[in-house]
Amino acid sequence: MPKLSYLKALHRALRDEMDRDESVFVLGEDMNFALTNTTSGFLDRFGADRVLEMPLSEQGFTNFATGAALAGRRPVVEFQIPFLLLLVFEQITNQANKFLLMSGGQRSVPVTYLMPAGGHRPGWGAQHSDQPYSLFAHMGVKTVLPATPTDAYGLLTTAIRDDDPVVVIGPLACLGVREDVDHADLVPVPLGKGRIHRAGTDVTLVATGHLVHEAIAVADDLAGDISVEVFDPRTVYPFDWDLLAESVGRTGRLVVADDTNRFSGLGAEVLATAAEELPLRVPPKRVSRPDGAVVGAAPELDAVLQPTREQIADAVRSVLKESGWGA
């Protein structure tokens, strides 16, 4: 079977949707040279009316996309650097995502915000390595974080077809991931549906983004000693609580590997929900970035603050050592 890379999957999903639906168009910076490679060849294929080169006006062009969406188009806004999602946080969360409700359901805002290289960038330092998915989830914006090429294809496709604003973050560390894919299997993936990458019986290991691959490696490493179920929510908001409940109902143990900051990050939400609602036999654990992580530019100062495979493995082992609440 042919190998499909994650980046190529994003490219293909966007291209297929633009082929399928003329209302879809893409806008962003350095589009004329497809700097992120997501839109390679698009200018020739679709023309400058559907591949819009934007000036460095992120707030302006994010609002522009809202306007185009209110007028019936389906914009895909590409951002090159994750902090730009913070710059346009107001335009996404306070405007695009509120207009449907504020209009009493009259008009939705079908914009896709595509950040094809989110998260940790070794050596790029403090303002280029953010991973803001928990913030959008906090504000109730549909947010997806595909970990594999097929999920990248399927979730970007669904995001573009969805009638609401959707943030799509492709972790930088995933862009090179390749997968054997039969192109017939490239299909839309529903929002809000998690995926069990490895079935297991001892512990549910929730992992997001590139940490899914670390979690799978941990599950493989520990196989024989510990049966680890690797749970990839794929969509951060809405989260697949039903599938989590089913998994934890079987394992009774929970570890979360979350690429966001510890304080109020996705991991905090998963643990809080599990504590309130799920039949945990032992206290859960999470592995995340530190509280409010700001990374230095030198890779030595950066890597030490990122969640690692070893930390995830340690967390898994430690919940297996726990004999129970209060013991």
Add this chain to the structure above:
Amino acid sequence: MSVLDEVPATEADSAVPDSAALYRTIRFIRRFEERAVELVKAGEIRSGIHPCIGQEAVAAGAVATLDADDVVLSSHRGHGHLLAKGCDPARLMAELAGRATGIDRGRGGSFHPSDFSANVFNATGTVGHGAAIAAGIGWAAATAGSPRVVLSFFGDGAVSQGALLEGFNLAALWRLPVVYVCENNGYATTLPAGAAIAGTVVGRGEAFGIPSSSVDGQDAETVYAAVREAVVRARSGGGPSLLEMRTYRYHGHHTFELKTRLRYREQSEVDSWLGRDPLLIQAARVAEDERARVDAEVEARLDEVVRFAVASPYPDPATATDHLHADGLRPRPGSAR
């Protein structure tokens, strides 16, 4: 039924404004706002409102130049814009009063109403941020070969927002069919425009090569002429315009000033602007018997409007999370199940 139902459909094609129609619109907005202030005092409009009393000629004159398919983006002081564009006044008043029958089912309120049936797309509460939304709507129209023009209203406070200038840049760069109308009423809440704006309002537009001018916003027919020129330019592919409307609000920024009595304006200044009341300026152009007829009709209609609004049911709290998402997705409740 709309306040403008009696306005001749050909008006937007006319270089000459219909004086009686403009009078009717101004009178309707004035009395609508006065009735709304009464409903604020009576506790029926619980948010309070930002009355546009004193600024009615801008809404009336500017919107009268538009076709039905043209789009208006409004501001927090936007009731006049909606009424002039043909929004059902009863459902607008119900919206201000937070009723289920409101144009936005009580979800938009006084501050951010929209009415897509009248092509009022929104009134964003983020001052100045409508400018680039207008550019996006204009771009969508232009690329579709539609003659649609977008009229984007904002106040003098907005011209200090970077996002406004980003919108100007995009609209000018791509010659988009947008008319930017700055209602300069002299104050951003309590801050005088002179203490906030380096340079000038029109200078903001000129910097982008946008045809920009400053207009007497108290005279609806002057407003009409200026906006019509800009709309014609936009519709013919000539790109955006910026019009600064020099105007004044006779009331406070918000009805909370009925209680707080902020003293940021001299009474002499208010009095001098009262001498240029847009209602009286337009009234002088309409025969007395015609005015009397219009005034009586407006009162009768507003009696119905207020009756409808206050008699309407409040939204069912069980519907609080309706319309959050297009697919009906509901958030988890805030307390344990």
